[in-house]
Amino acid sequence: MKIFAGGPKNGLMIPILWGVPQLVLAADADMRPGVTEMSQRIQQIHHMSLWVCIVVGIIVFGAMFYTMFAHRQSKHPTPATFSDSLLVEFIWTLIPVLILIVMAVPATKALIEIEDATDSDMTVLITASQWKWHYEYVGSGINYYSNISTPQEQIDNEEEKDEFYLLDVDNRLVLPTNKKIRFLLASDDVIHSWWIPDFAVKQDAIPGFINEAWTRIPEPGVYRGQCTELCGQGHAFMPIVVEVRPEAEFDAWIEEQVLAGALAGEAAVAARAKTWTMEELMPMGEEVFIKHCMTCHERDGMGQGIKYPALNGSAIATGQIVDHLDRVMNGLADTEMQAWAPQLSDLELAAVITYERNAWDNATGDIVQPITVYEAR
Amino acid sequence: MVAHADTVQKPRHPLVAFVLRWVLTTNHKEIGSLYLWLSFLLFFIGGLMAMFIRLELFQPGIQFVEPEQYNQFLTLHGLIMVFGAVMPAFVGLANWLIPMMIGAPDMALPRMNNFSFWILPFAFFMLISSLFMEGGAPNFGWTFYAPLSTTFGPPSTDFFILGVHLMGISSIMGAINIIVTIVNLRAPGMTYMKMPLFVWTWFITAFLLIMVMPVLAGVVTMMLTDRHFGTSFFQAAGGGDPVMFQHIFWFFGHPEVYIMILPGFGIASQIIPTFARKKLFGYHSMVIATASIAFLSFIVWGHHMFTTGMPVFGELFFMYATMLIAVPTGVKVFNWVATMWRGSMTFETPMLFAIGFVMMFTIGGFSGLMLALVPPDFQYHDTYFVVAHFHYVLYPGAIFGTMAAVYYWLPKWCGHMYDERLGKFHFWSATIAVNLTFFPMHFSGLAGMPRRIPDYALQFADFNMVSSVGAGLLGLTQVLFLFIVIKTIRGGVKATDQVWEGAEGLEWTIPSPAPLHTFDEPPVIPEGQGH
Numbered sequence: 055m056k057i058f059a060g061g062p063k064n065g066l067m068i069p070i071l072w073g074v075p076q077l078v079l080a081a082d083a084d085m086r087p088g089v090t091e092m093s094q095r096i097q098q099i100h101h102m103s104l105w106v107c108i109v110v111g112i113i114v115f116g117a118m119f120y121t122m123f124a125h126r127q128s129k130h131p132t133p134a135t136f137s138d139s140l141l142v143e144f145i146w147t148l149i150p151v152l153i154l155i156v157m158a159v160p161a162t163k164a165l166i167e168i169e170d171a172t173d174s175d176m177t178v179l180i181t182a183s184q185w186k187w188h189y190e191y192v193g194s195g196i197n198y199y200s201n202i203s204t205p206q207e208q209i210d211n212e213e214e215k216d217e218f219y220l221l222d223v224d225n226r227l228v229l230p231t232n233k234k235i236r237f238l239l240a241s242d243d244v245i246h247s248w249w250i251p252d253f254a255v256k257q258d259a260i261p262g263f264i265n266e267a268w269t270r271i272p273e274p275g276v277y278r279g280q281c282t283e284l285c286g287q288g289h290a291f292m293p294i295v296v297e298v299r300p301e302a303e304f305d306a307w308i309e310e311q312v313l314a315g316a317l318a319g320e321a322a323v324a325a326r327a328k329t330w331t332m333e334e335l336m337p338m339g340e341e342v343f344i345k346h347c348m349t350c351h352e353r354d355g356m357g358q359g360i361k362y363p364a365l366n367g368s369a370i371a372t373g374q375i376v377d378h379l380d381r382v383m384n385g386l387a388d389t390e391m392q393a394w395a396p397q398l399s400d401l402e403l404a405a406v407i408t409y410e411r412n413a414w415d416n417a418t419g420d421i422v423q424p425i426t427v428y429e430a431r
Numbered sequence: 432m433v434a435h436a437d438t439v440q441k442p443r444h445p446l447v448a449f450v451l452r453w454v455l456t457t458n459h460k461e462i463g464s465l466y467l468w469l470s471f472l473l474f475f476i477g478g479l480m481a482m483f484i485r486l487e488l489f490q491p492g493i494q495f496v497e498p499e500q501y502n503q504f505l506t507l508h509g510l511i512m513v514f515g516a517v518m519p520a521f522v523g524l525a526n527w528l529i530p531m532m533i534g535a536p537d538m539a540l541p542r543m544n545n546f547s548f549w550i551l552p553f554a555f556f557m558l559i560s561s562l563f564m565e566g567g568a569p570n571f572g573w574t575f576y577a578p579l580s581t582t583f584g585p586p587s588t589d590f591f592i593l594g595v596h597l598m599g600i601s602s603i604m605g606a607i608n609i610i611v612t613i614v615n616l617r618a619p620g621m622t623y624m625k626m627p628l629f630v631w632t633w634f635i636t637a638f639l640l641i642m643v644m645p646v647l648a649g650v651v652t653m654m655l656t657d658r659h660f661g662t663s664f665f666q667a668a669g670g671g672d673p674v675m676f677q678h679i680f681w682f683f684g685h686p687e688v689y690i691m692i693l694p695g696f697g698i699a700s701q702i703i704p705t706f707a708r709k710k711l712f713g714y715h716s717m718v719i720a721t722a723s724i725a726f727l728s729f730i731v732w733g734h735h736m737f738t739t740g741m742p743v744f745g746e747l748f749f750m751y752a753t754m755l756i757a758v759p760t761g762v763k764v765f766n767w768v769a770t771m772w773r774g775s776m777t778f779e780t781p782m783l784f785a786i787g788f789v790m791m792f793t794i795g796g797f798s799g800l801m802l803a804l805v806p807p808d809f810q811y812h813d814t815y816f817v818v819a820h821f822h823y824v825l826y827p828g829a830i831f832g833t834m835a836a837v838y839y840w841l842p843k844w845c846g847h848m849y850d851e852r853l854g855k856f857h858f859w860s861a862t863i864a865v866n867l868t869f870f871p872m873h874f875s876g877l878a879g880m881p882r883r884i885p886d887y888a889l890q891f892a893d894f895n896m897v898s899s900v901g902a903g904l905l906g907l908t909q910v911l912f913l914f915i916v917i918k919t920i921r922g923g924v925k926a927t928d929q930v931w932e933g934a935e936g937l938e939w940t941i942p943s944p945a946p947l948h949t950f951d952e953p954p955v956i957p958e959g960q961g962h
Contacts, residue, residue, distance in 0.1 A: 083874035083894075085810055092806075100807040107797035115790060117768050122786070125707075127775045134773035137710035146765045147758060154754045157804065162747060164806040169743040209886060211492040219491060220888045239740075244579040245673060247738060247813060251879045256809045258739045260674060261578060262667020265740035280888075282813040282881040284572045286579065287498040290884035358499060360566045361585055388582045 086251055089273050092168060093254035099160050106153060171268040174236035178227070182239070182246035182259035182281070184390055185288030185349070189227050192238070196311045199397055200225045201345065202291045206353075209291075220290065221278045226297040230304035231274055239265040243392065247283035250296055258283060271298045286390060288349050318399075325401040325424045332412065332421055339409025342402050347410075350390060355414040362390070366414040375420055378407055379430045395431060400424035454549065457541035458947055459526045460844075462548050466523030467837075469551060471913070473515030474830075476559065478906055480508040485868075485902035487885055488895050501885035502570035503562065509573025510591075513691065514598045515555050517825065520833045521694040522605045525633045527844065529609060531938040531945065532627045534618025534954040539611040547604035554597035561587035572883060574684070577665035577676040581657045588658065592651045599644040606640035609633055618937070620956030624718070627936050628711065631718050632697030635725045639686045639693075642729075646683040650676065674739050681732035689728040692792070692824060693721060695832030696763060699785045701936070702839050703767055706782035707774030708933040713766040720759035720766075727756050737808050746805045753803035760796055764789060779931075780854030784835030787827055787862050795823030798873065813883075816876025822869045827862070834861075834912065841916065842930045846944030847923035853915050861908040867901030 087097045124130065177192040190197035203224045207213040216222075229235055239248055241259040249256040250269075257267040271277075279294040299307060344353070347365075351357050355366035365371045370378050382403060385393035394403065404424045411418045443451070456462060483504050487496040496504065526544065530537055538544045561568040566585040569575065580588060613634050617626070626634075653676075656662040663669025665676045696717075704711045711717065733741060733749035741749075767789050776782070798820040802811055811817060842848050871894040876882075880891045887895065926943040937956075941949045 083878060085807070085877045086879070093810075096806045096810060099804060100801070100810070103801045103804055103807065107800065111793070111797060114764060114768060114793065118771065118786070118790065121768065121771045121773070122776060122778075125771065125774050125776055127708075127777050130773065130775050133707065133709040133775040135709070136773075137712050137714070137770075139713075139769075142769070143713055143716050143762065143766075147762055150758050150761045154757060158751060158754060161750065161804040161806055165746060165750075166743060168806060168809070169746070209493050211494065215491060215889060217889070220886060244583055245576055249813075249881070251810060254806075254810055256738050256812060260667075260739065262671075262673060263740060279879070280881050280884075284502070284576070284579065284883040286583065287502060287570070289502075290498065290881075290886045358497075361499075390583060 088252040088254055089275070089277070090253050090269055090271055092164070092269070093252060095160075095164050096254045099164060102160065103157055106157060110153075168267075171236045171266045173234060174268055175233040176230075177236045177238060178229070179238045179240065180227075180248055180259065181242060182248065182285075182292075183242035183392060184244065184286050185281070185292040187227075187248070187292065187294060189225075191308070194308060194312070196308065196315065198225050200227065200295070202293055204291075204293075206344065206348065218278065221280070221293045221295070223293055223295045226276070226295045228297050228299060228304065228307050229271060230301045231271055231298055232301065234268060234270050237267045237269075239267070243390070244285045245283050246281050246285045246292070248279070248294060249282045250277050250279040250294060252277040252279075253296075256282060274298045274300055291349070322400055322424075325399070326428050328424075330401075330404065330421065330423060332408070335405045335408040335421065336412065338402070339405035339407070340413070342398065342406040343409055343413075346394070346398070347406065355410075355416075365410050366416060371410045372416050372418055375407075375411075375422060375426075376430075378411065379403075379422070379427065382407055382410075383427070383430060400427040400431075403427045455545070457537075457545050459530050459538045459541070459544065460945060460947060462538075462544050463523045463526030463528075464844075465548050466519045466526060466551075469548075469555075470516050470518075470520035470523060471916075473511050473519070473555060474909070475913075477508050477511035477516055478909065480504040480511070481902060482906055484508060485899040488887070489899040490896065491887055491889055491892055493886055496885060498885045499567065499570060502572075502883070503568040505883055506569045506572055506575075507559065507562065510558060510569075511555070512825070513573060513687070514595075515551075517691045517829045517833070518598075518602065519551060521633075521636070521691075521829075522602075524629075524694065524698070524833070524836050524840075525605075525609055528840065528938060529612060529630055529633060530616070531941065531949060532630050532936055533613065533616060533621050534937050534950050534956070535612060535616035536948065536950050538608050539616055540608045543604050544608050547601045547608070550597050550601040554594045554601070557590050557597075558594040561590045564590070574680060575654075576680075577654065577657070577673050578667075581654050581665055584658070589655065592655050595651045596648055599648045602640050603644045606637035606644075609637040610641070613637075618950070618953040618956055624715070625956070627697075628700035628714070628717055629694070629697035632693045632700075632721050635721050636690050636693045639690050639725055639728065643683040643686045643690075646679060647687075650679045650683065653679075674736070677736050677739060678732070681735045682729075684735065685732040686725070686728040688821075688824070689724060691829045692832075693725070695788060695792070695829050696721060698832045698836045698839075699767060699788050702781050702785040702835055703770050703789075705839075705931050705933045705935070706779060706785075707771045707776050709770060709774035711766070712769035712772075713762070716762055717766055720762045723759040724756060727752060727759070731756065734803060734808075737805050738812050750803055750805050754800065757796065757800050757803075764793055764796075779838075780849070780851060780858055781835045781839035783855065783858040784831050784838060787858065788831045788835060791823055791827030791831070791862075791865070795820055795825075795828060798823065811876065813881055814876035815872040815880045815882055818882050819869050819872035819876060822872070826869065827865050831861075831865075837916065839931070840938070841919055842926035843938060843941075843943050843945055845920045846926050847919050848926050848930075849915055849919040849923065853911070853918075857908060857911050857915060860911070861905065864901050864905035864908055868898050868905050869901075871895075871897045871901075 085097050085100045087094050179190040179192050181188040187200045200223045203222045204220050208215045208219060239257050239259040241261045246259045247256060248259060253269040255267045255269050257265045275298055277296045281289060281292040350362035351365050355364060357364035370381050383395035385391045401424045404422045404427050407422045411420045483496055487501055564587045566587060569588055569591045571580040571584060613630060653664040657664050657666060663671035665671050665673050667673060700711055700717060731749055731753045733745055734753045737746055802808055802820060838849060838854055875891045875894040880887055928943050929939050930943060937954055
């Protein structure tokens with residue numbers, strides 16, 4: 055365009071005039087439309103209210119700028135003396151009321167639909183805990199934990215961050231397309247909140263309550279979200295990833311899971327039958343420690359003050375194995391030390407306890423076998 | 432009086448005399464100054480924590496502040512700014528101005544006034560000292576939702592509870608004092624509908640304080656008994672209800688939000704007419720609108736809780752009630768514009784801050800209206816969109832309002848004019864920085880960034896970097912403010928008694944600087960002279 059050609063002055067104007075809007079557009083600065091019928095309706099309501107605000111803003115701020123320009127002392131030395139007008143005040147009380155009514159109508163309609171989770175095709179029970187999600191396909195017996203899978207090295211800036219930094223998990227929630235899916239939300243400890251922006255579903259998971267939400271997803275794909283209620287130091291690190299598959303593929307996945315569950319049972323039996331060595335358990339235990347224990351107890355086992363005690367040299371990690379098993383498997387009531395027995399396999403528990411008893415300066419030499427864990431259950 | 436030589440006191444050491452003077456003072460002007468200085472100090476401490484927060488959020492990844500430490504800074508930043516910076520600043524202004532505006536010699540209850548101030552330094556010392564305790568400071572956000580704050584709270588939570596109790600006692604006493612002063616000590620002829628709007632807004636604010644601070648005290652006491660005495664108010668395992676915590680907290684918390692803005696409305700209503708050289712438009716509707724906002728503030732608390740699984744009719748009620756607040760708030764904004772309309776305006780620093788207040792508070796009001804709509808709120812809730820919203824209401828709202836007030840009345844308080852060029856520079860730099868900091872937060876929130884996280888996904892990086900740069904600038908501009916205030920107190924052009932050519936009100940009839948005791952004899956208010 056000609057007007058921007060040449061001149062050092064214009065060289066400065068181009069980035070300001072074009073750069074700022076480009077930045078806003080390029081960075082997804084608007085509420086995303088999402089993929090469900092409801093998320094798209096919600097975006098429309100958002101746009102409607104935004105436009106109402108912009109138009110009112112232009113009128114009010116326009117009037118302010120006009121009066122600041124036209125009625126400044128140098129241009130308008132004698133002030134007017136009016137200070138009341140019942141009619142004007144009545145009009146500008148009435149008009150906002152009318153605008154608000156117009157805004158409330160679509161919001162009310164959408165809300166009544168959002169809150170109606172009846173006639174669903176399937177139910178997923180989502181249970182939150184510090185700092186992971188547990189998904190249970192109600193009625194099928196399939197259930198599993200979903201943990202963040204972003205490596206700690208990326209968080210600590212020791213490795214380059216990948217595309218889905220902080221938004222990736224080990225086990226995704228898999229859902230079918232075109233089904234009315236009901237979510238039930240519960241929590242094991244503090245309040246969390248489950249949010250997938252593309253579905254416009256955000257619902258708190260509250261201990262002692264079961265909350266409800268629903269969605270119907272027309273398109274297969276991978277959708278990401280995060281916990282949105284402050285839930286402790288891992289709040290930023292409990293992402294949600296949902297993988298939506300066409301119905302047939304979803305059914306196949308369910309069968310696969312049932313089969314995998316049976317295989318895991320067999321593997322557990324095999325693990326119990328075997329006597330494991332220190333060399334086998336230590337690397338496995340370290341892996342479990344990094345994934346589940348390190349957030350609080352730190353990589354070097356030194357913990358963080360009294361709230362997250364050190365394991366290095368601790369009375370439990372270097373004392374009786376029974377006590378150590380009890381603390382790891384059953385947790386400590388009313389603290390962030392949760393019960394790991396339901397979350398980890400016998401082998402994983404045996405490995406991590408062995409690791410804690412022999413890592414850092416702890417040199418107990420104890421080896422905990424999966425069978426011991428099994429018997430302690 | 433018979434004075435014996437041996438009973439005549441020796442003159443005190445000057446330092447002891449200085450300390451005792453400020454510790455024992457019952458003078459409303461001196462207590463007002465104490466409040467304002469404490470608020471200024473806490474504003475910088477809370478601001479320092481914001482700097483740590485923005486430093487960590489400058490780039491993705493954990494660089495400077497560990498997540499646990501981050502949550503502690505986040506919590507103290509909120510608590511200190513709400514209870515330490517904004518509220519004491521407004522109480523300080525009330526102390527200085529209300530007696531001078533209604534022609535009273537002092538506050539009605541001067542000893543209680545002293546007490547309610549001197550509780551505060553100890554309350555905040557206790558709160559801030561928790562940073563250095565074993566287990567760290569409170570780390571559950573200023574909203575301290577149970578059970579994160581009860582069952583899972585650090586040991587220092589008990590100091591937090593005691594600190595909040597002390598702040599509450601101080602606020603209740605301050606509020607009682609203000610109401611008693613306004614009801615009893617108005618000069619003859621100063622009828623209610625002649626009171627300046629700053630007095631009116633504080634009168635209504637004081638009632639809000641008296642009604643909700645005991646609720647806050649109740650909720651922290653319930654926390655305390657849950658933590659130590661075996662009750663289960665908020666513990667689901669014992670039959671308690673974590674959502675009830677939120678209901679009680681927000682029944683306090685929403686009126687609290689208006690406590691932090693109504694005096695600002697009063698300040699804008701004093702300043703804009705002065706510099707427009709025209710009477711405030713719609714005085715009566717301003718009073719009615721303030722009272723309506725105060726009333727509505729009690730029936731909208733549920734809009735903070737739309738995602739907690741509230742029944743649909745509850746959501747509808749709170750949505751409609753919240754939207755209604757836009758009506759009286761709109762009346763106020765329109766009245767300010769109408770006050771400016773066909774006036775004869777000049778733009779000294781107080782006027783700039785007052786206009787900045789009106790405009791940017793309105794932006795916060797717009798996002799508030801958007802947040803009221805439940806379906807989009809499911810997308811906005813607990814994201815940076817909310818952070819943008821309440822910082823627009825509080826920073827260019829409450830804090831710019833306070834700054835406008837300081838520039839406006841400082842010449843009356845200390846007898847010197849501030850440096851107009853520096854004041855204007857402060858306004859423009861703070862306005863640019865405040866928008867640079869908080870406007871991008873609308874975008875990062877809409878894009879999906881949750882609030883209260885120390886680390887974020889890569890798509891939010893650009894906006895966060897802009898916000899952090901803005902926050903650094905904003906911090907610097909307030910150091911400039913401190914410099915301007917100190918420079919003005921130490922010297923400058925002598926202020927006249929009238930100070931501002933267009934100003935009306937009793938405080939401009941007394942000398943500058945205001946002597947320690949004013950209106951020992953009540954002033955005569957001529958018939959027909961108004962607000």
